[in-house]
Amino acid sequence: KNEVEQSPQNLTAQEGEFITINCSYSVGISALHWLQQHPGGGIVSLFMLSSGKKKHGRLIATINIQEKHSSLHITASHPRDSAVYICAVAYNNNDMRFGAGTRLTVKP
Amino acid sequence: KAGVTQTPRYLIKTRGQQVTLSCSPISGHRSVSWYQQTPGQGLQFLFEYFSETQRNKGNFPGRFSGRQFSNSRSEMNVSTLELGDSALYLCASSQGNLYGYTFGSGTRLTVV
Numbered sequence A: 001k002n003e004v005e006q007s008p009q010n011l012t013a014q015e016g017e018f019i020t021i022n023c024s025y026s027v028g029i030s031a032l033h034w035l036q037q038h039p040g041g042g043i044v045s046l047f048m049l050s051s052g053k054k055k056h057g058r059l060i061a062t063i064n065i066q067e068k069h070s071s072l073h074i075t076a077s078h079p080r081d082s083a084v085y086i087c088a089v090a091y092n093n094n095d096m097r098f099g100a101g102t103r104l105t106v107k108p
Numbered sequence B: 001k002a003g004v005t006q007t008p009r010y011l012i013k014t015r016g017q018q019v020t021l022s023c024s025p026i027s028g029h030r031s032v033s034w035y036q037q038t039p040g041q042g043l044q045f046l047f048e049y050f051s052e053t054q055r056n057k058g059n060f061p062g063r064f065s066g067r068q069f070s071n072s073r074s075e076m077n078v079s080t081l082e083l084g085d086s087a088l089y090l091c092a093s094s095q096g097n098l099y100g101y102t103f104g105s106g107t108r109l110t111v112v
Helices: none
Strands: A004-007 A010-014 A019-025 A031-037 A043-049 A052-056 A059-064 A069-074 A083-090 A096-098 A102-107 B005-007 B010-013 B019-024 B031-038 B042-050 B053-057 B064-068 B074-078 B087-094 B107-111
Touching: A004 A083, A010 A019, A019 A031, A019 A083, A019 A102, A031 A069, A043 A052, A043 A059, A043 A069, A043 B087, A069 A083, A096 B042, B005 B087, B010 B019, B019 B087, B019 B107, B031 B074, B042 B064, B042 B074, B053 B064, B074 B087
Parallel strands: A010 A102, B010 B107
Antiparallel strands: A004 A019, A019 A069, A031 A043, A031 A083, A052 A059, A059 A069, A083 A096, A083 A102, B005 B019, B019 B074, B031 B042, B031 B087, B042 B053, B064 B074, B087 B107
């Protein structure tokens, strides 16, 4: 069983829809990261969270430490948001564990 | 401000050979981490260096090694290459534990 579980694995949305991607982890962490990977491999770090909520443009990330759960929300989705979104957890020893990713396709 | 630079971008090697990959972090970033990404296993943590010291290592065999130089540039080496080492190797740099990561574009290694 993966230490980091993401859902859904695949998500198709129409442009303008509100999107939620979920991430659950099994043990205490020092931080949680949301990453975006486009075709070709390049990875962009979207958020690093240790508590609460962060917002950047149309992207919102939340984390509930007690429930060991995080969500990434995309408001007013756009085809350029199509990518793989990866949740990663970091432990105190700087080790990181990654979810399998959520492949998002936004159709115009 | 220059990003994280990984060289080479693509590499083809033969089984049994060794390979060295390079990562130049963002200026001022002292932490460099390495990751392997394969279709089967996804992203996996290889190791992390901070100020020339390896702080942590993932669950990879000893054939995978790395080092960091005084200018924070890092190299990783894979010896006795196996077909299963074919992957995208990514590095990321950071100012430290409290900061996010910036990823390089990766080196795609193919072992034939």
